[in-house]
Amino acid sequence: MATATLMSREIPPERSQVQIAETSGGSRNAEMEITYTGNTGNDMGISTMGFRASKYNPPEWHETNYSKYYQSFVDRDNAERIRHESKRTASETEAITNKTQTEVTKKLGERIQDINFWKFELEREIQDVISETDLLLSQKKRLENALRATEIPLHIATDNLNCRQRRQGVDLVQDNVELGLLKEVEIINNVQDLLKKTIDQSDKQIKLNRNAKQNLEMDWSDKKEALEIDSKSGALRNEHTDKQFYSGAAKFEEIQSTPESWAQFTHDNIVRAEHERMASIQLRQLIDNILSDTSRDMREQCDTVDVCFQKRLEEMEDAKSKMEENLRKMCDEICQMEKNIDMLRKAIRDKENPMKVSQTRLNNRTYRPGVELCRDPVQYKLVGEVNEIAQSIDALTEQLNNAENSRKDLQDNRMALEKEIACKKNSIFIDRDKCVSVRTRYPTTLKLQGYQ
Structure with missing residues (x-):
């Protein structure tokens, strides 16, 4: 502004009047129209009239120079303003970018923590399901061993019945021993049916446990892969070389889960696995009770039959002794x-x-003769x-x-x-x-x- 004042002072107002019209905000391409009004006397003479069309007079020359000075000032002032704005914008954008990148890195860290949390929960539940499945497999093995063990008592009871069919005469009687043996065969058959049903139930529960474990492992695998990706993304810095432009990366996929649905998915998998694990625990307890009850029933009936055998033998020994005495x-x-x-x-x-x-x-x-007779x-x-x-x-x-x-x-x-x-x-x-x-x-x- 001081330069413009100086320029206005140096131009004599009585000799020229310059009108400068600027378009496009006073840019370098501004169109200038100069109109000169001065003395129209005959001081110049007729001989100078031919030079007026192609030459400028000194005021015009000075005015043009002044306009160039002014335009230079305007351009320099605008450039200075732009430089200051650029520095400010660069500083602000750098601060915003760094802040946003820091926040994103922090969010990635929080996301990594969330993934680690659910990954740990999945690992814990997977180990629990594996341990429970192993225990159930052991119980199933016990059931199979118990089922095979019942074949011996069944063979013994059946063989006893067949042998006692070879008794003779009045001894071929349906005594307490035979009734006990028949009941023993019935108990063993019922035990075998119960053990077979329990084995089938164990097989179904083992399949359910393994399906739940598979779902957990698939979820854990996805979590592990996502953790590796987010960890790699979180560790990526501006000075690293493994970065490049990906056009179209800044968009949302059509099928994406929300944080709530993402957490709910894993939570539902864990809940289903816990449900199957609880069912497996209850089944193991049921198997313990079944094996305890069936073995007790079979042993009690075996002891009852043994007592009946002893009594029957005592009765027959006594009868034989008495018959031998009578004989x-x-x-x-x-x-x-x-x-x-x-x-x-x-x-x-x-x-x-x-x-x-x-x-x-x-x-x-x-x-004897005569009267002698x-x-x-x-x-x-x-x-x-x-x-x-x-x-x-x-x-x-x-x-x-x-x-x-x-x-x-x-x-x-x-x-x-x-x-x-x-x-x-x-x-x-x-x-x-x-x-x-x-x-x-x-x-x-x-x-x-x-x-x-």
């Missing part, structure tokens, strides 16, 4: 009866001679003697027949006792040697629970 007595009685029969036969034979004597006497007395007391006595001996023989014969019949009954009874004793021995052999001895191989409680 011994029966044999003694038969021996006495044989002696009695021999005595009766001898007694009958002993009556022959007296009968012959009596009959011979009577026959001899029939030859008398019914004297001797005749009556001899007749009575013959009748008496005949009655004695009849009585002895009747006793002999009775004795022989009794001996036959005794012999039949002896044969029946011997046969019954043989049946008892056979039954005792079956129960003691074929059944009870085999039942010593019954699995232990630990084996029935699948531990071995």
Whole structure:
């Protein structure tokens, strides 16, 4: 402004009037129109009129120079202003850029922390699911061992029933032992069905655990890849060389999750995995209870059957002993009866001679002559003697027949006792040697629970 004042002072106002019209804000291309009004006298003369069209006068020359000075001033002032604005803008943009980059780096750090948090939660849940699945696999192995262990008790009980079918006679009875064996077979079959169903349920739960683990691992893998990308992005600085322009990078993808949906997705995966893990824990507890209950029921029934076997063996041993005692007595009685029969036969034979004597006497007395053939007391006595001996023989014969019949009954009874004793021995052999001895191989409680 001081320069412009100086210039206005140096131009004589009475000699020229300069009008300067500036367009486009006083730029260098401003169009200037100069109009000169001065003395129009005839001082110059007619000889100078021809030079006016192609030459400028000094005021015009000075004015033009002044206009150039002014334009130079304006341009320099504008350039100075632009320089100051550029420096200010460069400083402001650099500060804004650095601030924004710092904030972005901070946000990346926070994002890395969020990813690390959920990644750690996923790792923890994955390890928990893996551990739980391993425990469930162990329980399933116990179930399979217990199922295989039930084959031995079932074979023992079935073999006992088949062996006891070979009992003979009255010993082929449906006693408490047989009822206990039938119940034992029923319990074992029910246990096998329950164990098979539990094994199927374990297989389904193991698949669910593995599916949940797979979802967690896929989410963890995505988190790991995102963590590597964000870590690399967060560590990237302006002085690094691994950077370049990517046109179209500053845009939002059509399918993108929000921070809420991103966190909810991982949270839902963890919740589903925890749900399956809790179900697996409950199933393991159920398996423990099932194995404990089934092994206890089988062992209790086995002990009950063993007690029934012992009682039955005691009963049969007692019956056999009594029958052997009766057989011994029966044999003694038969021996006495044989002696009695021999005595009766001898007694009958002993009556022959007296009968012959009596009959011979009577026959001899029939030859008495004439009146001597008398019914004297001797005749009556001899007749009575013959009748008496005949009655004695009849009585002895009747006793002999009775004795022989009794001996036959005794012999039949002896044969029946011997046969019954043989049946008892056979039954005792079956129960003691074929059944009870085999039942010593019954699995232990630990084996029935699948531990071995």
